[in-house]
Amino acid sequence: MATLLKAVPEKTGRWVVEDRNKGVFKVAREAFVSDAIFEKERERIFDKCWLYLGHATELKEANDYLTRNVAGRELIFNRDRKGSYNAFFNVCPHRGAMVAREKCGSALGFKCFYHGWAFNNNGKFATRMGEGFYPEDFGKDGSVDLVRVPRLEEYRGFYFINFDEGAVSLEEYLADSREIIDLVADQSPNGMEIIGGGQQYSINANWKLLLENSFDGYHAEDTHATYFEYLSDYIGGAANDDLSAAKVESRAIDLKNGHAVIEGKAPWGRPIARTIPSWGEDGAADIRAARAELEARLGVEKAHRIADGDRNMGIFPSLVINDIMAITIRTFHPVSSGLIHVNAWAMGPVGEPRIQRKRRLDNFLEFLGPGGFATPDDVEALESAHRGYGNAKFAPWNDISRGLLKDQPTNFDEEQMRCFWREWARRMEDQ
């Protein structure tokens, strides 16, 4: 083991090393900075795995569309005249200009501005050509329709795409993460929706750093000390004590296929069912009503899990659903080995009353996002680590061993990251 860890990882062809006898789990820093490994990730991970595209509620009506870049590819996510959901590559079959150039809208079809080719919103070629330029049956075979993304499937309103025609079904891929998605999707009798105004930002670091960070309970106390100071003042108690108590009760759960979740109980308020003194009697009453509704609809046990638990979930490779002081849906796309484009949204119940929505969004902003009291410090940590990995040749290994030998690792161990890395290695390393 010792000699193996001294070796330069490239030469061994192994980037993830697990030794349960010694209780250590190591990941090669080369995996974060190597352009060759990044190219391989494109082929073996981003072209093979289910990637999050968007939520059903982002397209409220028939003919609605939005444009989005997923894993470096420009796509159109839309509903056609019949209301069905589609995903197309946003590229003209003629000579390649993008046929939709606005962020979102409502459109019966798409007309390419370059030479004027037009398409129905179900992708069908719909241009009348002058006589004599093309054969009479030109395009009748579908050869100049908009090209569909090979697979588009949905689970509880979450739409995913897959660039691999032969991939397993989304449900099979999601495995046990479906149960955790249910705990979000079931929070309201009216369904859940994406709240207006997503946050789009970039991070100068490798994408795997963000995945690790998104469900890393271990860093919270140190990296986010200023947030917990704020929170203690806000909730009128010692948030840090609650955090220590949470360490004992929390757990990390392997959701299979590289997905994992940490589940525990944190000191902040939860818009679904945990009030804090600063929300006052009105807030407490709203929370009691939400709790009663959950219990009546789902039973006491499930209501308890939804209301009292905080969950950070990573779905392999690049989707995070964190149901914490607010719900955030966060997906990210590597542009290169050292640059990520992040898209993050807030989610809440359809028809949520204004005052409750305001509490939810306040909760989101105090911690999350580029102007929050926590996320900017995460970004700093990720960028700092990525710069550090420039030393990979001489300081080659990350240590992810925390809690490896425990029967039940907690939020504050690193089992959730190991779940990710085992799957990453399975896909990336030649056996």
Added chain:
Amino acid sequence: MTEVMMKPGAVTTEPVLNRSEYEDFLYHEAALLDAWRLDEWLELFVEGATYEVPTAGAPDDADSSESLFYIADDYFRLRHRIKRLNSKQAHSEWPRSKTLHTVTNVRILGAEADGVRVTSNFVTYRTKNDVTHTFVGRHYYVLRKTDDKLCIVSKRSMLDMDNLRPQGRVSIIV
């Protein structure tokens, strides 16, 4: 006489000053931010003031009860934002970035019961870790004169950008 656009039916109690007085105030504010004199910057705000940065490209009338912002501080959270930025544990801003706030196109939009609405364009540069990022947009203020001093009743910074790429964060006061 300053040219003032009035909202129809607005009740005016706040006298409108010369534009140069507002400009001096905004330049002073920018200088405080560039010098990281954040406690003095906070003192420019009246108690109960708000400070907001909607997401890049949001409409001017974006509402923080309906849409996700980057920042939607009430006075309590604004005070904590400054407390946090004064701490060496605000890792994103420690070691501190260098900033340069420029303010142009100052206009008086009108007077209302709670103060005078003033807007400016801005370009703010933030330099950290060998990289300089630029933020561009418009500030919207409600300013009020109390005890012979101008104070901020509300400040909203609209970012005329598509997103936070490559800036990544708004951990400074833009």
